[in-house]
Each structure stands twice: as C-alpha cells, then as structure tokens.
Amino acid sequence: MKSEAAQGKSRDPGLDVRLPKESCSDPKCPFHGHIKVRGQVIEGVVVSTKMQGTVVVERTLLHYVPKYERYEKRKSRYMVHSPPCLKVSEGKRVRLAETRPIAKNVSFVIVENLGDVTVHVRGEEEVKE
Numbered sequence: 001m002k003s004e005a006a007q008g009k010s011r012d013p014g015l016d017v018r019l020p021k022e023s024c025s026d027p028k029c030p031f032h033g034h035i036k037v038r039g040q041v042i043e044g045v046v047v048s049t050k051m052q053g054t055v056v057v058e059r060t061l062l063h064y065v066p067k068y069e070r071y072e073k074r075k076s077r078y079m080v081h082s083p084p085c086l087k088v089s090e091g092k093r094v095r096l097a098e099t100r101p102i103a104k105n106v107s108f109v110i111v112e113n114l115g116d117v118t119v120h121v122r123g124e125e126e127v128k129e
C-alpha cells in the first residue's frame with residue numbers, strides 16, 4: 001500500500017466518488033492509506049478545522065412533527081477524519097463515509113470534497129427571476 005501511495009495511485013474505496021487528484025501519505029486516508037469504509041454515507045458542512053487531521057462536520061435534517069404538520073430543523077455534529085489530499089477547509093460541503101473507530105469520537109472519514117456551500121439569498125433569487 002505504501003509503495004502505491006508513493007506512486008500517486010489511488011485505491012478505490014468502493015464508493016461512487018471522485019478520486020482525489022493529489023496523493024498523500026496519510027495511513028488513515030481511504031484512497032492512499034489502509035482505512036476501509038462501510039456503513040453510512042452522509043453529507044454535511046465543515047464547521048471547524050482546528051483539530052489535527054480531524055474536522056467537525058454539521059448535518060441539518062428536517063424532522064416532521066405531526067401535531068403541527070410542520071418540519072423542525074435538527075442538526076447533528078460529527079467528528080470526522082480529514083485526509084490531507086482532499087484539502088478540506090471550513091465552510092466546504094463534504095461527503096462522509098462510516099469506518100471503524102479511528103479515535104474515541106471519530107468513526108467517519110471524508111471521502112469527497114463537494115466544494116463551497118451555495119447560499120441562497122431570497123432577495124437575489126427574486127432578482128434573477
């Protein structure tokens with residue numbers, strides 16, 4: 001595996017994601033290391049990159065409340081391992097895949113950088129139409 005990473009080859013983690021253009025020598029990288037992914041694949045937004053090799057990803061979801069026939073916003077935070085080859089920064093939308101526990105609170109790894117979050121400003125959208 002180490003020699004493959006040195007040659008810049010990516011290992012396909014078995015997910016429908018774009019392979020990173022760059023290589024890295026992170027053993028916990030799903031493309032260039034030996035981390036295997038299984039389980040959930042979810043999307044979220046990076047809210048903190050202050051830890052080493054780990055980022056905080058927030059996911060918001062809508063939960064239906066039958067009594068009021070409306071949705072309430074719920075959010076959950078995940079500590080996620082961030083391989084250096086994906087170049088993830090705060091505010092980026094990312095796809096995570098579940099893996100074995102990497103640390104006490106980390107059992108997800110970033111598998112795709114989906115780019116900047118598109119902010120929908122209601123006023124601007126009305127102008128475009």
Ligand SMILES: [Zn+2]
Pocket residue numbers: 020022023024025026029030031032033083084085086
């Ligand atoms: Zn990598």
